[in-house]
Amino acid sequence: MHNVDCTDFIPAGDGYRKPCVSTSQEFLLPSEMGADDLLARVRQEFRHHAEPPRMLQRTWYDSFDWRLYANNSTLEDTRDGNEHTLVWRILKGNQGDARLKLKKAPRFAWDLPQGHFRERLEPVLEMRELSPKLRIRSRVNTLRILNKDEKTVAWVVVEENTLPRQKGLRAGKLDNRVSVIQVRGFPKPSVEVAELLQQQGLSPAQGDLLQTALSMFGEAPGSYSSKLNLELDPAMRADEASKLILQRLLDIMMQNEAGTRIGTDTEFLHDYRVAIRRTRSALSQIKAVFPKQIVDRYKTEFAWLGQITTPSRDLDVYLLTFDKYRDSLPVSMQADIEPLRDFLIRHQKLENRALVKAMDSARYRRIITNWRSFLEQPVNERSTLKNAGRPVLEVACARIWRIYRVALREGNAINAESPAEALHDLRKTCKKLRYLMEFFQSLFPSSDIKELIRTLKSLQDNLGDFQDYEVQVSTLKEFSHQMVAEGQVPPDTLLAMGILIDGLERRQHQAREEFADRYSGFSQPHNQERFRQLFASSH
Secondary structure (H helix, E strand, O other): OEEEEOOOOOOOOOHHHOOOEEEEEEEEEOOOOOHHHHHHHHHHHOOEEEOOOEEEEEEEEEOOOOHHHHOOEEEEEEEEOOEEEEEEEEOOOOOOOEEEEEOOOOOOHHHOOOOHHHHHHHHHHOOOOOEEEEEEEEEEEEEEEEOOOOOEEEEEEEEEEEEOOEOOEOOEEOOEEEEEEEOOOOHHHHHHHHHHHHHOOOEEOOOOHHHHHHHOOOOOOOOOOOOOOOOOOOOOEHHHHHHHHHHHHHHHHHHHHHHHHHOOOHHHHHHHHHHHHHHHHHHHHOOOOOOHHHHHHHHHHHHHHHHHHHHHHHHHHHHHHHHHHHHOOOHHHHHHHHHHHHHHHHHHHHHHHHHHHHHOOHHHHHHHHHHHHHHHOOOOOOOOOOOOOOEHHHHHHHHHHHHHHHHHHHHHOOOOOOOHHHHHHHHHHHHHHHHHHHHOHHHOOHHHHHHHHHHHHHHHHHHHHHHHHHHHHHHHHHHHHHHHHHOOOOHHHHHHHHHHHHHHHHHHHHHHHHHHHHHHHHHOHHHHHHHHHHHHHHO
16 A cells, blocks of 8 residues: 555546545456456446546656666656656655656656756756656556545546567566555545455555566666675685676676767766776786786776776766856856856767767777676686685785775875875875775675775765866866867856856865865774774784
């Protein structure tokens, strides 16, 4: 039983059809029982009014990484003729559905009109694009259950669902479902209808229709994650474990390749690049497990992959940050910054085309093919490499502990007079440490290593902000010169960009002032002891 808006499949119109939030029970219609047979049985027992049957086209949307489903919700576009109704449904809990009539489904949350629906969707979806996950056709029959005063006291909604042929799925039949919807203030009629349905052999539905339909084809909501999600055996050879880590990273890259090529959803390229950075870090930081010629070759190749993806990603970031840039300016100057957005969009399209061209090259295909082939080869039973045959737990602890001590040494040397380069070096070391801890996270007690990663992340956020503000200042200056060279920038835009750069420089200064406190929290004796117990005492 769950809370619903009782206009789910009910035509809007007269006084009987006003939205009301109440409760619903959903049942599965046995395959041997037709919808008409069931409705005839209900009509025999209850005073009723039958609505005309309706044919609905229903499409469930979510982001590539299932952010809505992970947030206990679904987003359904129900098309009745030419009219679209977007329904945000909470799967568990007491929150009613939100619905919005539109001419077409949105691609991003910011495509929605300002209002409650967008305010609920935007924080969950963030910058991700909506994509259709499943399309279903439903023939819907609706009975209004009436009392002696001809007032609607419950609804019975029968859905006959079919799956049309679509990408990756064949056409087929789905569960037919019956919903009994209680009208607020009239609990008894819906209970009586539900009892009748159970007497007719209907059983309560387990799971929502989206999940049930996907499971028929071996799919599941939430099937994608950019996390490593590995369970390593502490006694496993280090070279075998390293190949598992690198295979998982390659899989993440390949899952994001198609979306990266399209270029509209920026998170595909983001996840793709993170997998590249992690791969480069693993090749550099997990020492003496692979032959030197292999390591050197693929460090070069993955550095190239990083280079070809950087320009497009940089422009993505500036476009994602643009609204914050604009809002940080005085209201009187906010319109003046819009030519910068046009510049960014134009150049982002150019860089995406250049990236796709590079990904179509023979070099790119060769890297991916040969790298996968190497990772899938069994490791040599005997190896002369120092760490290849050692238990992965020993190798992980030794390396993490060493990089942690480097981070402490670099951090302890930083004072108020230290140059920016010292903070940049510490940022790089912390990134190496973070990646190593994430690679081998499954080897350690979950609560302990997650807490240390959180502590490290707090320092990383500060160091990252300091670096990002510096890069943004430099890049915005370059953009202003480039816009002038292209002859498409009004003087007021350059003035607004100057004000924006001043604000970024102030934020960088603020991040520099906050560093001492962040580093103090990271390096406090209690945390040092926790690192020592987890890593130094385990090998």
